[in-house]
Every structure is written in C-alpha cells, then in structure tokens.
Amino acid sequence: MNKPFYITTTLPYVNAEPHIGHAMEFVRADVIARYKKSLGYDVFFNTGTDEHGIKILEGAEKEGMNVQEYVDRNAARFKELYPKLGITDDIHFIRTTDDKHIKAAQEIWKRCFDNGYIYKKEYEAKYCVGCELYKTDSELVNGKCEVHPNRDIEIIKEENYFFAFSKTESKLRELYEKNPTLVVPDFRFNEIKAFLDRGLEDFSISRLKSKMSWGVPVPGDDEHVMYVWFDALTSYISTLGWPEIDGFEKYWEQIGAEKREVTQYCGKDNLRQQSAIWQGMLLAAGLPPTTNIIIDGFIISHGQKMSKSIGNVINPFDIIEMFKELTDYPEDVLRFILLHEVPSFEDGDLTVEAIKIAYTAYLANGIGNLTSRIMKMATVNQVRGKSLKGRVIREIKNFDINASLKEIIHEVSLIDEYIATNEPFKVVKIDAEKGKEMIEHCLNSLESVAEDLSVYLPRTSTKILECIRSNAMPEKSLFNRLP
C-alpha cells in the first residue's frame, strides 16, 4: 500500500475569468503532485470551483442568466484550463454546487453545531459585499471597507447563525505551536499568528434566504443559507466524499500513515481563510487539520499589480499563443515561466520582455540546444547511455519549487561547460573509445536533467527521454529561437 498524499488548490470563485495567478497555483500544485507520485505516493490532487454567494448572484443577474446556467458556464471555463496547463489528468474537480459537496457542507455544519460551535443570535452588523465578509469598526476606514472603498457597507440587522471562532482560539494556538511548518513560508505563519494574538471574533455564517438565496441550505432551518466561505472551505473534504469514510480516511485522515501529509496551496489573500478559519472549522467539527498550507505571492508586472487600465495584464493563454509557432510544447513554456521566473513565496514580476529572455536563455539556448548537440554526437557515433534505473529525481525542499528548478537548469550549464572543456566531438575522432565514454557521460547527464524536469515540464521531459532511448535526434528543434 502506497503512502497517501493529499493536495488541493483553493477553488477559484467563478465570477471572473481565469487569470495567470490561478494558472500559477494550479501548476505549482501539479508539480508537487507529480513529485510525490514520482516518490511512490498515492496522490489525491484536488481543485474545483467555488460557486455560491452574492457576487455570483449579482454576476448572473448582470448577464440576465439563470444562476445555475451562469455557474455551469463559468465552471466549464476553469475546467478547460487544466489540460492547457499540462496538469496531470487524474486531477479531481469539485464544484460547490455538486450534491456531494452540499451534503458535506451540511454535515460539517451539523457537527460544529452539535459540538457547540454554532449559535443563533440577533445582531446588527456591517458587511462588505466585495469581500463577502463582515467587518468590525476597526477594519473600516471612514465607514468604508479598506479593500472596497467604492462599495457601501451594508448594515445588516437580523437573526443569524454564528461560528464560535473565539472558542477555537486556544486549540488553534496549540495547533500552530505543535506544527512549526503548518504555514509556509514562515513570514506568512508569523502574520497569521499575529492575527490570532489579536484575538478571534465570532462571525456570522448564515444569511436569510429571503435576501440571498444562492447558498447551501442550513440544515434544520429553511430560512437560512450558509455564508459562502463556510460552505466553500468544506470542499477540501467534500471532494473526498466525506462524510463517507473511504476516501476521507485514506487521503485526509491517513490512518496508519507514519506522517500525515495534507497540503493546501493558496494565494496570500487567502491566508486567513485557510490557516485560521478553515482550521478552526475542522477543530470545531472534530476533524484533523491540514498539515501544510503553502502561501503564494502575487504576480505583478512592471513593478505594479496587473490591471486592465494600466494595460500590463499578462494572460496565461497569450503566453501559450506566443510560443505556439516555435515549439510543440507551449504549455511547458508557460509552466517554465511560472516556475522559474516567479519566486516560490514572494511576489514575482513578469513582463513580455522578461518572458522572451527567459525562453531564449534557458529553453532555446539551454535545454533545447543541449539536447540537439548531445543527441547529434550520440547518433553519429552510435553511443547509447546506460539506463539510470531506480534514480530518484531531484528533491523539492520545503515546497521551494523555484529553487529546485533553478538547480536543474544550472546542471544544463554545467553539461555545456563539460562539452566545451573536454571536447568529446574532437576526442572521438582521435581516440574513439575515450570519446564515446565522454559522450555516454553527456547522455547520462542529459537523462538526469530530463528526469528531474519531468515534474516541471512533463512533455519536454518525455520527448528528451524518448530521444535518448531511441538514440535519435529530435526531428525538429525542441524550442526554436525567437525571430
């Protein structure tokens, strides 16, 4: 029985188009999933779409659509994305409008309720529709939400269900103390610890159905639906079929495993929801927590956040389009750019110029050219490498994908240097045996690089390995130079 490994992205909210930040998160989670698979883990890789809440309702109204049709259409747009990004095809996809998700959301509600973490109370609250969050006075600036100053704060006075977030405080603190790598990177962990130290406030987790109907019905109360975050976070276990135990025991609880490995990827704007609220919900329901929450930075361009008005938006599909004529592996180009040019945990800056430079330096002049020169020597001299059976691919330490990929790319330079210094192409003409040994060394080095690349650039890797195994030049350049 293989060791289980669970990984999920956050589920994008379907009121907007897929953008490069989504693409990066999916690709990174895919790299970790492939990496763990290569180590022999039994991997459950999840993603999906978040489809409830008032902004969805508003979006559907704006387009004059039936809400279900609206989310069906938008969810499909995200679903189409994965093959285009070279994401492994055994990915699981949960929609928060799926039956099994709705059942799971209701079940976690019941458990939190039974455990005394949900209560009803009359209250008057300030709510920012933009954030889908209730705001405390201290969070408001001039009576407006800091994040959405152009939207009015709604005053809501009604009877509502509350999540006793404050009751989870000590358990949450214990969780943080016992798991020093729960949140990666550490500066994000510090942020959330500081949030906890400021004290937790209970928050409303329901809305009156009469005011906002597009949500999961609250069990046992026809008048309320769940607050979108409460339902959406449950998707990480509803995808496993929870409360059915099969998938949940295997991939989330990981009963019998030496060490549980339950990983979530999210952007820095999701820090609080994933590392505090969701963990609090799990604690309240009596379920085991996540073990690793990886926080991505944002992608900016020309030193600024991407924006349509500034005109610096980089769309993932445009990058694929840009390289379609130059290579058979344009999705690997996009993956390379996201993985190599953007730091693992901090904001990264992407520009069209920088993308072209990186393509030329590392893919065309680097991996592509190296494959050509080695395979030429190998085919002309009929040298075959020894198969590197049982080799383990390069380690990804502490989820620092960027650093690991850079190490692999550095190997490419070292092989180029070896060839220039030792000149096997020349030696083989004078001393065939010695020359062939050198070429074999090159082939083995190339094979190692290709294997290491298999989780980052799967199709490119497969192609190089094919060339090595069949002792053939690539029929055309892997990555042609830009015009």
Next chain:
RNA sequence: AGCGGAGUAGAGUAGAGGUAACUCACGAGGCUCAUAACCUCGGGACACCAGUUCGAUUCUGGUCUCCGCAACCA
C-alpha cells in the same frame, strides 16, 4: 496612519558574519558537436546613518525611498 513586502552592477534577480553569484546587455578571445547556439576572460553593485564585532553588504536600531492592501483577483 496601520499591516505586509522590498531597496545588491545598465536592467531583472541570487546570496551569505570573512575573495558578492546568476540571466540579459557590453568588450576581448576560444570552439565547431549544437538552435548565429556553446565555453573562457573582462569592466561594472551591496540606499543612508549609527551600534554589535577582530571583521557586516549579511545581525541590531534609526532614517529615507519604493511597492501591495482599488479592479478581474491566486
């Protein structure tokens, strides 16, 4: 204001208590296996001010500057 991040060669980034590395650009040379690719050498940088230290660009404190916390948001 607050919170968070950052200030390193012409540009973009690494890095670490003790010769500052990489990519692109620039100059000189080499090689011909390769995608006018590849290799070598060279010029050129640690925001500022204190402190700790035998020694800091790396640690501490302060100053200044920039970025995000608006939109479509990961």
